[in-house]
Amino acid sequence: MPKRKSTTEPSGSNKEAKSFLSKDKFRKVCSQLEKTIVDEKNSSAFVCGGTIPIKDEAAKLKNQIPKPSNPVTIFWESKDGSHAKKLVLPLKDPNDDSLRQLVADCEPASFGKGQEDVMDPEYRKAGKLEPSQFATSFHFMDFGLQEIIENILAPPLDLEKKVASRRIETELYKLNVYSGPSGLFQKHVDTPRSKTQIGSLVVCLPSAFKGGNLIVRHNGKEIDFDWEHQSADVIQWAALYSDCEHEIKTITEGERITLTYNLYIAEPLEADAPISLIDAKRLALYEELKSILQNPGFMPKGGVLGIFCSHAYPHTASNVETLLPRGLKGADKTVYAALRSLGIKVDVLPVVIDDEDSYTYEVDEEDEEFVGSVGAITEEYKKEKAEKKAKKEAEKREAEKSPERSAEYLEYKHLGRRVHVGAKLQPHIVADSNKLEEEGGLLATIKTSWPRSEYSRPITWIANPQHQELAMSYMAYGNEYSQQTVYSYAAIMAVIPPYTERQISN
Incomplete structure (x- = not known):
């Protein structure tokens, strides 16, 4: 394997690169954070x-x-x-x-x-x-x-x-x-x-x-x-x-x-000043988050934490923007308050988990051959797809060995092939069927009809999705017309700044 070409970087950059957490340590930190959140859920008053x-x-x-x-x-x-x-x-x-x-x-x-x-x-x-x-x-x-x-x-x-x-x-x-x-x-x-x-x-x-x-x-x-x-x-x-x-x-x-x-x-x-505000600094979750964010090896270049809500909310209701985040309950309210008190940008947003291969044309090699508007998946296509996948996995393995890029590939929970985060809380959408007939597929439906958030850093998911709400309906076109539905989960999305930009006081 050829050696990586060296580049001249400021001395501070090398120091920062060496401070990345290893995969095992990163997962251990996430596991402890999840445990603290679960403990908060169990102890929160319902x-x-x-x-x-x-x-x-x-x-x-x-x-x-x-x-x-x-x-x-x-x-x-x-x-x-x-x-x-x-x-x-x-x-x-x-x-x-x-x-x-x-x-x-x-x-x-x-x-x-x-x-x-x-x-x-x-x-x-x-x-x-x-x-x-x-x-x-x-x-x-x-x-x-x-x-x-x-x-x-x-x-x-x-x-x-x-x-x-x-x-x-x-x-x-x-x-x-x-x-x-x-x-x-x-x-x-x-x-x-x-x-x-x-x-x-x-x-x-x-x-x-x-x-x-x-x-x-x-x-x-x-x-x-x-x-x-x-x-x-x-x-x-x-x-x-x-x-x-x-x-x-x-x-x-x-x-x-x-x-x-x-x-x-x-x-x-x-009001201009707190009266009976949650004192997040007295919570175990606050101390856990503070300790993690003070670690220079945790997301040193920044990242995103996605924490699924533990309570059910009508997060696709017509008046949703007036309901959340002020209507958060129990542990969700505590997580939100703790993150905000640490100066983290935090939002409550809808999340769609697309784990159905048949919804898109990017089908893996093990899928059954099908005939439709895009034709059959040929053996040549399957071979090409497999080669691309193998190459991508090899690049990922190589990147994980590189300290300056390892954090970009670390994940704590695998939620499916595609995870889409909404740009904002919004009511249930009925997609334009005429437009979708030309585009086709769930991925196209989401791209054209459901505004998404675009993060420059990968999302690390904490906790498991629990409560779904109907987010979108659309007509699917195949041998027969059929109405399809898309469900979303409510999640607390926290944008973690680079370590050098965090202002976490002791």
């Missing part, structure tokens, strides 16, 4: 909850409790609309018939399946009243619940050196009654009522029951709200993100009465 005592019980506990509530009154009309009814909880008289009347006046509760509301008592057995059918004396804002939920599930983010105070707006959604001995709601993920919905608040009113645990799960973590033991005389509540799986275990006895509120991210309020 649900919160608490209790509100009733005044009579609060007097016994003196100052050890939050602000108490008066007994809760519910007003509603009888099923035939002939007269108004009233229930006060907790019940003081066991012979009071108003609770049984409420249960009798409720309609069966459905659940969302796709775009339909379905009735199936094996999956969900409960009663409901719509907001227009009842009124209540309970107002959760009287007890500071909104502030608690905002601080835990939607703390503000520093956006463009300002603070977007991520306010939550609420909407009373339903009154539900789960009755023993068979009321339940099996595992499910709520159907969002709006693109801006971030989660739900469930308030369990004081009515004695047994069973009925609320189990909430996300990213392999599970939280069990066991409300049975204080159900008779305490208000209990839980707020959770909308993409969390949850279930209500079987109520074996009594009546589990809940008020459900939808939680929405509202338009942000900007």
Whole structure:
């Protein structure tokens, strides 16, 4: 093999070249970063909850409790609309018939399946009243619940050196009654009522029951709200993100009465200085990222980190630019805040992973011969393709031995033959079929109809893609017309500057 021709370079350049991490060390650094992000996902709050005592019980506990509530009154009309009814909880008289009347006046509760509301008592057995059918004396804002939920599930983010105070707006959604001995709601993920919905608040009113645990799960973590033991005389509540799986275990006895509120991210309020901003510098992830960026061997000439979001977002909705990044949840919010606090340019962008060879005409040699508008793949073509591929791999192996170029070829996760990063968050696109008929193929579709980001450095992907949204539809032309769909993932894209340009203070 001929020797590499030497060139005259500034002394600082040679020093920089020798500081590249080896492939193994690079992957080790990425592996540790991924572990820290996963740990952040596992520890990030995806649900919160608490209790509100009733005044009579609060007097016994003196100052050890939050602000108490008066007994809760519910007003509603009888099923035939002939007269108004009233229930006060907790019940003081066991012979009071108003609770049984409420249960009798409720309609069966459905659940969302796709775009339909379905009735199936094996999956969900409960009663409901719509907001227009009842009124209540309970107002959760009287007890500071909104502030608690905002601080835990939607703390503000520093956006463009300002603070977007991520306010939550609420909407009373339903009154539900789960009755023993068979009321339940099996595992499910709520159907969002709006693109801006971030989660739900469930308030369990004081009515004695047994069973009925609320189990909430996300990213392999599970939280069990066991409300049975204080159900008779305490208000209990839980707020959770909308993409969390949850279930209500079987109520074996009594009546589990809940008020459900939808939680929405509202338009942000900007302020000149942080109020309750996430203090990213106190996070383990911040310290991990800081240590990596201070390493002169990590992407010394710069690069791009792509970190797939762990929560689901409607990132192809019509109003997506107002939803993200301010609507980021949990660990995604923490990753974004930590990177920005280190002075890194960071965006939330859509990512399309094209791993279908048949979508393009650049088919590998092992593919089956096919006949279409481009004709058959000949043996000569296959041989030429194989030779080009072998040459490219040989060049890559040789480049990996070269310290000044090795970082350009290091990868941590292989996501497929082609990965396309969108230029910005944008709504679902219906591509121009007439134009695509001439161009052909998914790659051509993306090039002509889906604006992409162009990075001067390769992307190092961290974490695995999880949640897809429909990004684009187009008509494919072959023997028959067929509608094709393209899905994208939301990812946090961080542009890492060259080492000499990083301004990371100790």
